[in-house]
Amino acid sequence: MNIKLAKRMSNIKASEIREILKITERPDVISFAGGLPAPETFPIDDIKRINQLVLQESGSRALQYTTTEGYAPLRKWIANRMNCRLGTQFDEDNIMLTNGSQQALDLSGKLLLDEGDIILCESPTYLAAITAFRAYGCQFIEIPTDDNGMLIDELEITLQTYDRIKAIYVIPDFQNPTGNTWNLERRQALASLASRYQIAVIEDNPYGELRFEGAFLPSVKSFDKEGYVICTGTFSKIFCPGYRIAWVAGDKELIRQFVIAKQGTDLQCNTLAQMEIAKYLECCDIDAHIEKIREIYRHRRNTMLDSIKRYFPTNIRFSQPEGGLFAWVELPTYIDSRQILTMCLKENVAFVPGAAFFPNGGGHNTLRLNFSNMSEENIIEGIKRIGHVIHAALK
Amino acid sequence: MNIKLAKRMSNIKASEIREILKITERPDVISFAGGLPAPETFPIDDIKRINQLVLQESGSRALQYTTTEGYAPLRKWIANRMNCRLGTQFDEDNIMLTNGSQQALDLSGKLLLDEGDIILCESPTYLAAITAFRAYGCQFIEIPTDDNGMLIDELEITLQTYDRIKAIYVIPDFQNPTGNTWNLERRQALASLASRYQIAVIEDNPYGELRFEGAFLPSVKSFDKEGYVICTGTFSKIFCPGYRIAWVAGDKELIRQFVIAKQGTDLQCNTLAQMEIAKYLECCDIDAHIEKIREIYRHRRNTMLDSIKRYFPTNIRFSQPEGGLFAWVELPTYIDSRQILTMCLKENVAFVPGAAFFPNGGGHNTLRLNFSNMSEENIIEGIKRIGHVIHAALK
Structure with a gap:
């Protein structure tokens, strides 16, 4: 070749x-x-039933093209869920559906990263996020972590030192790969540093719903008053990964940019999958x-x-x-x-x-x-x- | 913001x-x-039946993660179909499934285009391809066309003139937006120029199956002996667009690169959708x-x-x-x-x-x-x- x-x-x-x-x-x-x-x-049995319902009630719509941002009732559910669980203040226009969280990461790179830009991450961090961001030609600086998240002092020194930092990528809940969770103070501190240094935070949260013990913590986003934090979430771990339905959430103006980026990437997510999940959430007890x-x-x-x-x-x-x-x-x-x-x-x-x-x-x-x-x-x-x-x- | x-x-x-x-x-x-x-x-009725069959027979698999390249029986069907219809010589390893043809275009850009590279296209050309490629910072040179495709002389002069041409993007069958179809001679000539100038051709073919009259023509790919032509195809126009199942086909080594690119982008397509389409093709008469x-x-x-x-x-x-x-x-x-x-x-x-x-x-x-x-x-x-x-x- x-x-x-x-x-x-x-x-x-x-x-x-x-x-x-x-x-x-x-x-x-x-x-x-x-x-x-x-x-x-x-x-599986619920999904069988739900599929027949969706195709019966709105088959033509479920099999047709839809909008890039995704099915509005599903985006509304996600906004409400995040507001209850994570202390955010979203409505459906703060949410765009993505083809798995992986696409939310890829599109974050597409939106933010020029060649030679720097992304800060936990050390260690999620392997597939490295792959996603690296495709945009960025450099990584790893910030040391302990059992309670990034070491905030180290983060701040790094923010002071480098010019081309474009984003801070974190998984505050049950991190991949370590399983560790950020404590409340570090979440607050991260939001505050993001605002002070005007740097985007990508708060990746695929596992947050899967807490086995202890209390749910508010998201980094909940401490962000100025729109620096981009959140991801997914149905892969609480429903089924095969559907490839996840989301990115954030400032409305920023989500509008995500929509433009996704239009060029793959137009939209699977329509039927979006409507089936929305119907499942309506008819079944996801909790x-x-x-x-x-x-x-x-x-x-x-x-x-x-x-x-x-x-x-x-x-x-x-x-x-x-x-x-x-x-x-x-x-x-x-x-x-x-x-x-x-x-x-x-x-x-x-x-x-x-x-x-x-x-x-x-x-x-x-x-x-x-x-x-x-x-x-x-x-x-x-x-x-x-x-x-x-x-x-x-x- | x-x-x-x-x-x-x-x-x-x-x-x-x-x-x-x-x-x-x-x-x-x-x-x-x-x-x-x-x-x-x-x-819709076939899809209702097929969905129950897939979930009944292999629900756990259909709702789980799968490989990036996609469900092998579906890739095998696509290879056979292309071989019959378009004169290619593919097997399943020449095919990777994509989230709509749009993703095949985006990933082609990801694979091929550095900032400042040139892509040649028909004038006019498909709007969403422009968006996909432009995200990689390329320039476009439009090659004049008539009712039978690109003017090959103009194409060759352009190939001789510019250094940084990385790909030629064409829709030879019922082009979007013009509806025109390339004649046989121009298809052969394009494949031959691609080989002579060692330039990739992206042969986008979302509508080829929808011929109302006249004979099917062999693809540009069928004249490509050295692996310069990348083909796309989709189930959106012959089945349903809501499923977002399409494909990219080409040289195996190149498809391997597409797999790496897609891993970072969104891991894989919807598993259930892949298996449902494969089951539909097995149980129903798509022709x-x-x-x-x-x-x-x-x-x-x-x-x-x-x-x-x-x-x-x-x-x-x-x-x-x-x-x-x-x-x-x-x-x-x-x-x-x-x-x-x-x-x-x-x-x-x-x-x-x-x-x-x-x-x-x-x-x-x-x-x-x-x-x-x-x-x-x-x-x-x-x-x-x-x-x-x-x-x-x-x-």
């Missing part, structure tokens, strides 16, 4: 997770690698449904953390996620988790090596474990196998 | 068509503005379905061309589309079709002024008429009203 590709294509590469996922498609592999919801939670998901994941999280305590060496540090899908493990620094993975794959168990989550390198001794997609029995067995491999690698 | 946007956002603006479409949502407006399929062709669409559109095209002959001034030039959704009208050069539109909207009839289809300006005396979405009765009445307005504007 002699076609000359754009420079950006040398900046981005195939997602490591999606490549590992291909290996782990074999049914005998216990995989903690993906971020897949438990398929047994999908409300009861989410409670069921939380219950299952809470047990799996408990099983995973208990198994780590039991089967991993005692001096290994791991996170204590209060929700979400992931736990994070730090091995002794002389161990490379890619080598651990190679050995684990021989034992038919998989995870994602943590290095993938550090845009500027490092983290070779870390790994991410997903607990939502495997049975408790498999979690115990899989963690046991990984534990054996790590024990064997200890000096 | 004080957020500083990326430079590219000043290059792109809201789609003129989608803005006009908002005006024309009033049910009393006869609109030839959109490119909407006739909703009465949507196979009979397409024949039904062709029959309806053929009648509407005839009605529109007859009405233009009858109600428009005699010296006005208009295209004779052998398929697709659009006809193209050239008014005397002293008439601005935007002013005609303003007057027509008062008469509750709409179209798209042609200037929008010329990336570098011009075409103020042209307009695009869609014939797929209005009843024959409305077509007669609408063309009559536009005819009155044009007559009144004649000097």
Whole structure:
């Protein structure tokens, strides 16, 4: 092939997770690698019923083109939900639907990033966000984090130091990959710094509804009086990922720009999917449904953390996620988790090596474990196998 | 809002068509503005049945994440269809599913275009392709066309003259906006020039299946021995646009790059939609379905061309589309079709002024008429009203 590709294509590469996922498609592999919801939670019977209702009542409309911003009743529901849960003050014009949260990230890059611009992120941060933003030729500066979020002093020093910072990307609730949650003070501080330095914040929130214990915290957005915070949310983790319905929310003028950007990208999301989700929310009890998901994941999280305590060496540090899908493990620094993975794959168990989550390198001794997609029995067995491999690698 | 946007956002603006479409949502407006399929062709009952089958047989899979390239049985069907219809030699690995053809265009830009690169296109060309490519900071050079496609001599001179040409964008079948179709010789010549100058061709083909008369022509791709031609196709016009399932096809190595680009953009298309279309193709007779669409559109095209002959001034030039959704009208050069539109909207009839289809300006005396979405009765009445307005504007 002699076609000359754009420079950006040398900046981005195939997602490591999606490549590992291909290996782990074999049914005998216990995989903690993906971020897949438990398929047994999908409300298949409700969806069957809802689909017939939507096609019966408004089939021609559900199969036709629609607006770029998306189906108004669904956007209204999302605005209300965010106002109740996250302390925002939105109406439907603050919301645009996206093809998964991933598109909200990609379009944020399209809106904000020129080549050479800087994006600040947690260290580590979500792998696919790195891919999305990197396509726009940006640089990343990783801000150190602890169990309560970004270190605000470090963030401020960085904001003072660099000229070309265009956005701060964060996942304050049950972060991917660490599972950690920002405390209230840091959320307030971030909103306040964004306003002082006039920098956009992308508050990515795919897991916020999946809290297993403790109180819901207000969003960073709820402290933003001037429109610097862009929020994302998704039905992938509380309903079904196959629908690819998520959203971006923010200042109305900014959402108008998102609409223009999305028009050029793919016109609109699947109309039928939008109307089915809206109908589901009207006819079914999503809170009861989410409670069921939380219950299952809470047990799996408990099983995973208990198994780590039991089967991993005692001096290994791991996170204590209060929700979400992931736990994070730090091995002794002389161990490379890619080598651990190679050995684990021989034992038919998989995870994602943590290095993938550090845009500027490092983290070779870390790994991410997903607990939502495997049975408790498999979690115990899989963690046991990984534990054996790590024990064997200890000096 | 004080957020500083990326430079590219000043290059792109809201789609003129989608803005006009908002005006024309009033049910009393006869609109030839959109490119909407006739909703009465949507196979709603089949889709109801198919949905239940897919959810019954493989609900967990249909609602879960899937691969970026898309559902293999659907990609296999597409490859076979293209091989039969368009003279290609594809298998499933030559195909990646996209969220509408629009995404295939956007990702082509992502793959190919650096800022300042040049893209060659027909004059006029598809409005939303201009928006998609322009976001990557490219320049357009319009190649003059006649009723049989691009003028190949002009194309070659341009290829010889400019350094930074990265792609040639064409719609050889029932072009949007003109409705014209490239003849065989020009298809061969384009493939040959692409190979000689090592330039990618984006062969956009959303309407090819909708031929009302005459023989199907082999694609430009069928003459491409070295992988320079990227093809797009879609289920939007032969099934339903609401599903947002389309595809990009080409050299396997290039499709691998498209997969990497799509991973960062939105991970994947709606899983359920992919599986439903595959099941529809397995259980229903899509050829009979397409024949039904062709029959309806053929009648509407005839009605529109007859009405233009009858109600428009005699010296006005208009295209004779052998398929697709659009006809193209050239008014005397002293008439601005935007002013005609303003007057027509008062008469509750709409179209798209042609200037929008010329990336570098011009075409103020042209307009695009869609014939797929209005009843024959409305077509007669609408063309009559536009005819009155044009007559009144004649000097």
